[in-house]
Amino acid sequence: MTATKIMPLNPAPDPGPDTREPGTIAPRPVLQVSGVDKIYGNGTVALKGADLTVKQGEFVSLLGPSGCGKSTLLRIMAGLGQVTTGNVRWWEQDYGVVGSRGRKLAFVFQNATLMPWARVRKNVRLPLDLEHAGKSEDVEQKIDDALGMVGLKGFDNSFPRELSGGMQMRASIARAMVTEPNLLLMDEPFGALDEMTRNKLNDDVLKLWKEKGWTIVFVTHSVYEAVYLSSRVVVMAARPGRIVDDIAIEEPYPRSPNFRVSTEFAGYCRQVSQALERASAMGEDRDEERQP
Amino acid sequence: MNAPLIRNERFVQIGAPLLVGVLVLLVWQLTVMAFEVPKYLVPSPVDIGQSLVSDFPSLFNALLMTLKVTFLAFAIAVMVGVAASLLFVQSKWIEISLFPYAVLMQVTPVVAIAPLIIIWVDDTTWALTICAVIVAIFPIISNTTLGLRSVDPNLLSMFRMYRTSRWQELMRLRIPSALPYFFGGLRISSGLALIGAVVAEFVAGTGGAQAGLAYMILQSGYNLQIPKMFAALILITLTGILLFALMVWMSDRALRNWHESALKVEH
Ligand SMILES: Nc1ncnc2c1ncn2[C@@H]1O[C@H](COP(=O)(O)OP(=O)(O)O)[C@@H](O)[C@H]1O
Ligand SMILES: [Mg+2]
Numbered sequence: 310m311t312a313t314k315i316m317p318l319n320p321a322p323d324p325g326p327d328t329r330e331p332g333t334i335a336p337r338p339v340l341q342v343s344g345v346d347k348i349y350g351n352g353t354v355a356l357k358g359a360d361l362t363v364k365q366g367e368f369v370s371l372l373g374p375s376g377c378g379k380s381t382l383l384r385i386m387a388g389l390g391q392v393t394t395g396n397v398r399w400w401e402q403d404y405g406v407v408g409s410r411g412r413k414l415a416f417v418f419q420n421a422t423l424m425p426w427a428r429v430r431k432n433v434r435l436p437l438d439l440e441h442a443g444k445s446e447d448v449e450q451k452i453d454d455a456l457g458m459v460g461l462k463g464f465d466n467s468f469p470r471e472l473s474g475g476m477q478m479r480a481s482i483a484r485a486m487v488t489e490p491n492l493l494l495m496d497e498p499f500g501a502l503d504e505m506t507r508n509k510l511n512d513d514v515l516k517l518w519k520e521k522g523w524t525i526v527f528v529t530h531s532v533y534e535a536v537y538l539s540s541r542v543v544v545m546a547a548r549p550g551r552i553v554d555d556i557a558i559e560e561p562y563p564r565s566p567n568f569r570v571s572t573e574f575a576g577y578c579r580q581v582s583q584a585l586e587r588a589s590a591m592g593e594d595r596d597e598e599r600q601p
Numbered sequence: 602m603n604a605p606l607i608r609n610e611r612f613v614q615i616g617a618p619l620l621v622g623v624l625v626l627l628v629w630q631l632t633v634m635a636f637e638v639p640k641y642l643v644p645s646p647v648d649i650g651q652s653l654v655s656d657f658p659s660l661f662n663a664l665l666m667t668l669k670v671t672f673l674a675f676a677i678a679v680m681v682g683v684a685a686s687l688l689f690v691q692s693k694w695i696e697i698s699l700f701p702y703a704v705l706m707q708v709t710p711v712v713a714i715a716p717l718i719i720i721w722v723d724d725t726t727w728a729l730t731i732c733a734v735i736v737a738i739f740p741i742i743s744n745t746t747l748g749l750r751s752v753d754p755n756l757l758s759m760f761r762m763y764r765t766s767r768w769q770e771l772m773r774l775r776i777p778s779a780l781p782y783f784f785g786g787l788r789i790s791s792g793l794a795l796i797g798a799v800v801a802e803f804v805a806g807t808g809g810a811q812a813g814l815a816y817m818i819l820q821s822g823y824n825l826q827i828p829k830m831f832a833a834l835i836l837i838t839l840t841g842i843l844l845f846a847l848m849v850w851m852s853d854r855a856l857r858n859w860h861e862s863a864l865k866v867e868h
Contacts, residue, residue: 388762424777426859438773
């Protein structure tokens with residue numbers, strides 16, 4: 310196995326990032342997951358026939374009971390796991406394209422996953438260091454911006470353990486943002502936080518998503534969070550993990566906290582909850598089938 | 602402001618064991634005096650103190666010799682041990698093929714192979730050092746290897762996502778993750794280096810200018826200079842304690858900002 314180096318020059322002409330006005334032409338797909346099965350070494354069928362296309366500028370939530378394969382699917386989307394069958398395309402190309410200009414990918418884990426031995430600033434600059442970005446003024450500016458956007462200005466020299474859980478998560482998001490990713494994959498990033506912090510971070514992420522023109526795939530097990538954030542909620546069922554529903558949330562952005570208390574919100578939540586219940590029931594049916 | 606000293610945690614930590622030590626010495630001294638136990642059976646603390654002073658030149662020489670072997674062995678054990686760990690984590694195959702030999706070295710009693718080494722290696726200092734290395738190296742290898750493997754899998758995923766080289770992965774991720782384990786290994790290994798040096802000296806029985814503390818103990822035993830024997834023993838123990846304290850201090854300094862083992866918990 311040879312490590313693929315990111316080439317500064319693309320042999321094929323690079324169509325570049327999609328800068329077309331949203332709504333004028335159908336947006337390009339950023340991620341295409343087709344017919345993906347994932348069977349782990351111990352025989353667990355984590356995904357069965359997963360098909361999902363995520364288009365430029367979408368905010369897609371993956372929602373489902375725990376153990377239904379959300380993390381597995383997200384890791385495959387990040388190129389972190391081998392698929393057993395099927396294939397995944399990034400910007401309509403192979404994984405090799407990921408990392409080049411306009412096709413950057415970042416991952417936010419459920420835990421902040423910071424390096425405990427490094428100060429916040431060093432943690433945030435890690436992706437740039439790994440890309441050998443050096444220490445230019447431009448790079449320092451990017452780090453300052455990322456820290457500013459998540460509200461961690463002035464915490465450069467703190468160690469992760471000196472921060473609250475919410476602040477650690479912010480540092481983790483700053484680290485993902487610092488490379489200016491085009492596709493952001495988030496695995497239950499706020500699952501461990503209290504509701505106030507969670508709502509605040511939800512609004513922050515929505516704002517950044519709009520400002521930066523990101524495409525986001527967001528894993529959650531909270532119906533409310535999924536409805537509040539997403540333009541699309543993809544519902545999954547367990548055993549085997551599969552996609553069972555795909556619900557568009559047509560509320561326009563920017564969404565304010567008022568949306569949380571609106572009747573539309575309640576309606577969407579009911580719709581998604583019912584889909585989730587059906588999904589869970591499917592899992593249970595299978596359990597019953599297995600019994601003699 | 603002026604809280605009573607008994608409330609001061611540091612004072613209690615040092616004071617309490619010190620008090621116990623002084624009490625034991627006092628009881629010892631009084632018992633020996635009361636029952637008029639002869640010096641060559643059980644010397645009193647005062648006798649031992651006198652010997653420490655009067656035999657200081659020969660004891661000090663012996664201490665230097667033992668320290669030399671201990672530090673040399675410790676340094677070699679650390680360097681070779683770390684190098685071996687770095688090699689082990691490069692591939693499962695290397696580890697599988699070589700690790701059993703590290704275990705073999707660990708389980709073979711050094712007294713059993715010391716005579717061989719002393720025959721094979723002409724220079725006494727080196728012969729003793731090799732024996733001490735064999736005793737001290739295992740905790741370094743096993744702890745450091747464990748540490749280099751104990752990397753947060755998510756962080757590792759992240760590094761892989763940025764297509765990081767193995768070298769970067771090692772320098773930025775594996776080595777920092779391994780530090781707490783490595784320092785744990787140092788604590789154990791430093792004590793073992795001293796024990797290895799003393800045991801090897803016993804086996805070698807080297808006298809003359811090369812005599813270490815173990816030889817002092819042997820010699821004093823033959824001559825029934827029991828106070829001197831105790832004095833040499835005390836020097837060995839003190840060396841061990843100082844070494845351990847030094848390792849704890851180093852590890853605290855290196856880890857104090859981030860690792861649980863070195864954190865000051867504030868209530
Ligand atoms: N590395 C692994 N090896 C074996 N089984 C795994 C592994 N990771 C996840 N699984 C299994 O795959 C299924 C889906 O897991 P996961 O994707 O983590 O679900 P979710 O994120 O929806 O909770 C679960 O049954 C889980 O036990
Ligand atoms: Mg998960």
